[in-house]
Amino acid sequence: MSVLDVRNLTVEFGQRGGSKLRAVDDMSFALRAGQTLALVGESGSGKSTVVRALAQLVKRTSGEILLDGAPAGRRGKALRGYRHRVQLVFQDPFASLNPMHTVRHHLIRPLQLRPHHPRGDDLEAAVHELLLSVNLTPPDEIARKHPHELSGGQRQRVAIARALATDPDVLLADEPVSMLDVSIRLEILNLLDRLKQDRNLAMLYVTHDLATARHFSSEIMVMYRGEIVEHGPSDEVILRPSHPYTQILAGAAPDPTVSRQALTTARRKRQQARATRDAERREVTVDASGCRFRSRCPFAMDICATHPPDLPVAAGHLARCWLLSSEAEPAGAGTEIGQPRRQAGR
Amino acid sequence: MSEPEGRGAAWTEERTVSEPEGRGAAWTEEPSVSEPEGRGAAWTEERGTSDEGRRRLKRAPEASGEQSTSDEGRRRLKSAPEASGEQSTSDEGRRRSEGGTGRWAGPRQASGEQSTSDEGWRRSEGGMGRRAGPRRRAGDTVLRAEHVSVEYAGQRPTRAVRDVTIELRRGEVLGIAGESGCGKSTLAYALTRMLRPPARLTGGAITFFPADAPPVDVMELDGEELRAFRWNKISMVFQSAMNALNPVSSLAKQFDDIFEAHRQEMDRPARRARARELLDMVGIDPARINGFAHELSGGMRQRVMIAMALALEPEIVIMDEPTTALDVVVQREILDEIERLREELGFSVVFITHDLSLLLEISDRLAVMYAGEIVEQAPSEAVGTAPAHPYTLGLLRSFPDMRSARRELRGVPGIPPDLRDRWAGCPFEPRCEYRFEPCATTHPALRPPASRLLVEDPALVGGWRVACHLHDQQYRLEGPPDELAGARRDEADGAASMDGSAADRKATADSPVTADRAGGEQ
Numbered sequence: 001m002s003v004l005d006v007r008n009l010t011v012e013f014g015q016r017g018g019s020k021l022r023a024v025d026d027m028s029f030a031l032r033a034g035q036t037l038a039l040v041g042e043s044g045s046g047k048s049t050v051v052r053a054l055a056q057l058v059k060r061t062s063g064e065i066l067l068d069g070a071p072a073g074r075r076g077k078a079l080r081g082y083r084h085r086v087q088l089v090f091q092d093p094f095a096s097l098n099p100m101h102t103v104r105h106h107l108i109r110p111l112q113l114r115p116h117h118p119r120g121d122d123l124e125a126a127v128h129e130l131l132l133s134v135n136l137t138p139p140d141e142i143a144r145k146h147p148h149e150l151s152g153g154q155r156q157r158v159a160i161a162r163a164l165a166t167d168p169d170v171l172l173a174d175e176p177v178s179m180l181d182v183s184i185r186l187e188i189l190n191l192l193d194r195l196k197q198d199r200n201l202a203m204l205y206v207t208h209d210l211a212t213a214r215h216f217s218s219e220i221m222v223m224y225r226g227e228i229v230e231h232g233p234s235d236e237v238i239l240r241p242s243h244p245y246t247q248i249l250a251g252a253a254p255d256p257t258v259s260r261q262a263l264t265t266a267r268r269k270r271q272q273a274r275a276t277r278d279a280e281r282r283e284v285t286v287d288a289s290g291c292r293f294r295s296r297c298p299f300a301m302d303i304c305a306t307h308p309p310d311l312p313v314a315a316g317h318l319a320r321c322w323l324l325s326s327e328a329e330p331a332g333a334g335t336e337i338g339q340p341r342r343q344a345g346r
Numbered sequence: 347m348s349e350p351e352g353r354g355a356a357w358t359e360e361r362t363v364s365e366p367e368g369r370g371a372a373w374t375e376e377p378s379v380s381e382p383e384g385r386g387a388a389w390t391e392e393r394g395t396s397d398e399g400r401r402r403l404k405r406a407p408e409a410s411g412e413q414s415t416s417d418e419g420r421r422r423l424k425s426a427p428e429a430s431g432e433q434s435t436s437d438e439g440r441r442r443s444e445g446g447t448g449r450w451a452g453p454r455q456a457s458g459e460q461s462t463s464d465e466g467w468r469r470s471e472g473g474m475g476r477r478a479g480p481r482r483r484a485g486d487t488v489l490r491a492e493h494v495s496v497e498y499a500g501q502r503p504t505r506a507v508r509d510v511t512i513e514l515r516r517g518e519v520l521g522i523a524g525e526s527g528c529g530k531s532t533l534a535y536a537l538t539r540m541l542r543p544p545a546r547l548t549g550g551a552i553t554f555f556p557a558d559a560p561p562v563d564v565m566e567l568d569g570e571e572l573r574a575f576r577w578n579k580i581s582m583v584f585q586s587a588m589n590a591l592n593p594v595s596s597l598a599k600q601f602d603d604i605f606e607a608h609r610q611e612m613d614r615p616a617r618r619a620r621a622r623e624l625l626d627m628v629g630i631d632p633a634r635i636n637g638f639a640h641e642l643s644g645g646m647r648q649r650v651m652i653a654m655a656l657a658l659e660p661e662i663v664i665m666d667e668p669t670t671a672l673d674v675v676v677q678r679e680i681l682d683e684i685e686r687l688r689e690e691l692g693f694s695v696v697f698i699t700h701d702l703s704l705l706l707e708i709s710d711r712l713a714v715m716y717a718g719e720i721v722e723q724a725p726s727e728a729v730g731t732a733p734a735h736p737y738t739l740g741l742l743r744s745f746p747d748m749r750s751a752r753r754e755l756r757g758v759p760g761i762p763p764d765l766r767d768r769w770a771g772c773p774f775e776p777r778c779e780y781r782f783e784p785c786a787t788t789h790p791a792l793r794p795p796a797s798r799l800l801v802e803d804p805a806l807v808g809g810w811r812v813a814c815h816l817h818d819q820q821y822r823l824e825g826p827p828d829e830l831a832g833a834r835r836d837e838a839d840g841a842a843s844m845d846g847s848a849a850d851r852k853a854t855a856d857s858p859v860t861a862d863r864a865g866g867e868q
Binding site for chain 2: 208214239263
């Protein structure tokens, strides 16, 4: 059962000179209770804009957001009601907490926004409960502290507790661990994972780290320049990427298990491929129509000038690439598709 | 001559006195490895003399009337034909190389500290027959930092780097890993002598072994010498390339700054041509030379930073988190670029990052730092397959593996200690799941690990060191637990390595951890 349904979401930003920048282009997906959907992509691909549009921090140009089947309120009381149920954890815990306020203050404010909110001792108890739910102990002591007295991991826990204060159904986590130290990233991710299960949250996990995306989500969406190029079960997408972009992403992630010799060969190959592509790229000017990835795509062909449809790879696994279409027989390149990763990706 | 006679001597004395035991050994080897007979004899004569003698040694170049400043000396040596110093046949040649070594190695030599335990392992590392004379080969040591300590002044000083000894070999990538606040960057700044108050180098020795000149004691460089040394010999790619470029001057201007400071002899067209060449080398269109930083993407800015670091063809490039702010695809491109340039130009790299999985891939050897100390130092393959220190294992477990089976992931619970504190035992003890009795009271020294991997592949013995009592027979006769004793990581974690094949996937889905996890997700 999907909690949050996103249909044809489009976000445009005005630019100098009148033309519009389309940051998010016609995206549709659904978040389900108790499940995590990962949104991966390079910087500038529009991941954060999606999150902001879902939290209604930026206005969507068109498209619909349905919360439990009902259209999301866009202003006033309806918007506030929506925000109670859809909460956001920001990337930078150093910036997302107010340095002037104590932890208690950060948690009490959202608690007091609830209708019939607890008061007095009940309020304190609610704060303690929130702190305990994110493993911040002892709660008394933590509640009295200011953000600067906490480590990055503790701050992010406070930010998570704050997001939980309104008892949301949907949690949008925008790169929740990228600013944290490696050794504590997993604790935070495990915490989010546990909370998701305990509270039956529908979670959107935005990241550029494919490995954690695979481990902490059931489905992965890969975003490239504002559109979803591949969407499917996480193992499918990572282990058998179908879109050339996903293949490049998967191939680019460091993999300590590969031998050094394999690395060197892979590197040589990449460098050659890059050299020829660079030469070609100078000729091609990318226009708005057609596949956005084609200027970087190792398998680009004529048909790519036409915008590709979503094509099925396997059950629940879609990729937006002409290579998967029977209409387009690529010259020699098609054989690589469908084979798991590296050969093509690296 | 910029420094007065007396001061040099004073320095020498001070350093000799404060040096810990065992350091001398490294130096004594210096002349003995490949020196011609005659030279060795010269040394014996000088050895063990009084302060006066030491001063004489130190000032040897001057006495010989050949080199008035060391900088000039170095330059001259550099310009001298290879052959001249290789095996000093002519009298002149000998005197020259003697002068050089005299200045740098002499004081320590004279201090009379001879054979110590250190000597043994240095030898055993092999392949580093250091020569005082020119022409060092790949595998030789190019930079050695010994017992370096750095403090940030304060009411209770922060001891950010604690007695760190590292050695960088020619043409290799040495990785330094650790979480933030462990002293990685401070160490990098110390190596280039770029620390500014309140940071202070409180001890140690840093020696640079140029390809074509006698060793240089980096700690003693001062003023003009130091300025000339930086960027010429060691350059740096700074953290957050996004902000390291000047936003208000063009790239051409910023390249000019480098050449104006270090290559006064170059005229404008030559500087421009070289800058274009450098941009082209790192894969940026040379036409961008008149562009500004904001016109470039993050990856391109990082490339420009690398081009600038390579502008003077340094022998060492220190890269402080060069790819942290970039996404994986761009990161991969930058790493490829670094590797390619390194193959072409042959510089050595100190690569600092918290991303251990990346380091395992790019570095030849790596050092894991924790709370200002090196806790494990090993060839990358060893660390990747069978880490010996619990912290290294914890770090490795913090990275989900993209392709192997899903397994339970845990980070390293707890937080690092306050570097202002002093502790008697192991800095990692409070967070360590393997801690036992001596850990809280006795500080572990770096020692070869008790690892099965060493038996399988004895070549690893040379460099592999770990600071952990688990590997010390004195405390733990039975040796460390399996996962730290060379059991391959995948075995130890009980997860079969898999290659995406259906059979493997099915097998792993049956393991309890995965089943649990899958149940939660689906």
